[in-house]
Amino acid sequence: MSDVTPTTDTGRKLTGRHVLAIFVMGFGLIFGVNFFMAYSAVSTFPGMEVSSSYADSQSFDLRRDAQEALGWQASVTVPGDGTLVLHLLDRDGALVAPAELTALLTRPTNQLDDQTLVLRRENGAFVAPVALSDGQWRLRLTGVARDGTEYRHNITFRYAE
Numbered sequence: 001m002s003d004v005t006p007t008t009d010t011g012r013k014l015t016g017r018h019v020l021a022i023f024v025m026g027f028g029l030i031f032g033v034n035f036f037m038a039y040s041a042v043s044t045f046p047g048m049e050v051s052s053s054y055a056d057s058q059s060f061d062l063r064r065d066a067q068e069a070l071g072w073q074a075s076v077t078v079p080g081d082g083t084l085v086l087h088l089l090d091r092d093g094a095l096v097a098p099a100e101l102t103a104l105l106t107r108p109t110n111q112l113d114d115q116t117l118v119l120r121r122e123n124g125a126f127v128a129p130v131a132l133s134d135g136q137w138r139l140r141l142t143g144v145a146r147d148g149t150e151y152r153h154n155i156t157f158r159y160a161e
Contacts, residue, residue, distance in 0.1 A: 031150070044110040066110045072096055075140055076155050078132060084117065086126040095124050098151065101143035105130060108138050108156065132159045 071091030078084050086103065088096040103117040103126075117128035137159055143151040 006074055044112075063150055063152075067151055070145055070149055070151065072145075072151065072153075074141060074153050074155060076157055078130065078157075078159055080161065082129055082131065084128050084130045084132075084139070086119065086128075086141075087124075088126060098144050099147070101126070101141065101147075101151075103128065104140040104142075106130075106138050106140060134160050145159040 027030065047056050073087075073089050073091070076084060077087075084105070088098070088101075096153045099121060102144055105113075105115040105117055107113045113133070115130060119126040119128050121127075135158070137157055139155045139157070141151065141153045141155070145151060
């Protein structure tokens with residue numbers, strides 16, 4: 001008895017050209033997806049936090065220590081009525097009245113939804129009208145205390161309607 005099983009010939013053969021075409025299409029798909037992802041990443045986020053990280057790092061410790069000495073605590077709430085509420089308190093829980101304060105509301109991933117907020121005092125907090133959609137947001141606070149100390153603080157929060 002023979003252990004060989006008879007096979008039927010379908011007439012189609014796997015040739016070198018077929019194998020080459022399979023490799024070219026497979027790697028072409030991989031490269032195409034990689035280029036698309038790289039383009040999407042670069043076109044939506046500039047990646048720049050500061051213009052010169054070296055120059056910024058030279059005075060970082062001094063600025064951080066001065067800011068920590070202020071003892072300011074910032075928190076954000078968005079009640080859902082299209083208003084952002086910023087509570088800025090000192091270490092004793094008293095309201096802070098900085099000499100200057102600007103606020104930029106951004107998405108961590110792109111600049112399309114960036115909003116420069118016009119803050120006004122209301123009921124012991126800073127409030128500003130905002131247009132938010134669901135997702136991650138970052139409030140970038142930049143200001144100057146009455147004694148001239150620079151203040152910078154980023155607050156990341158999640159908004160869901």
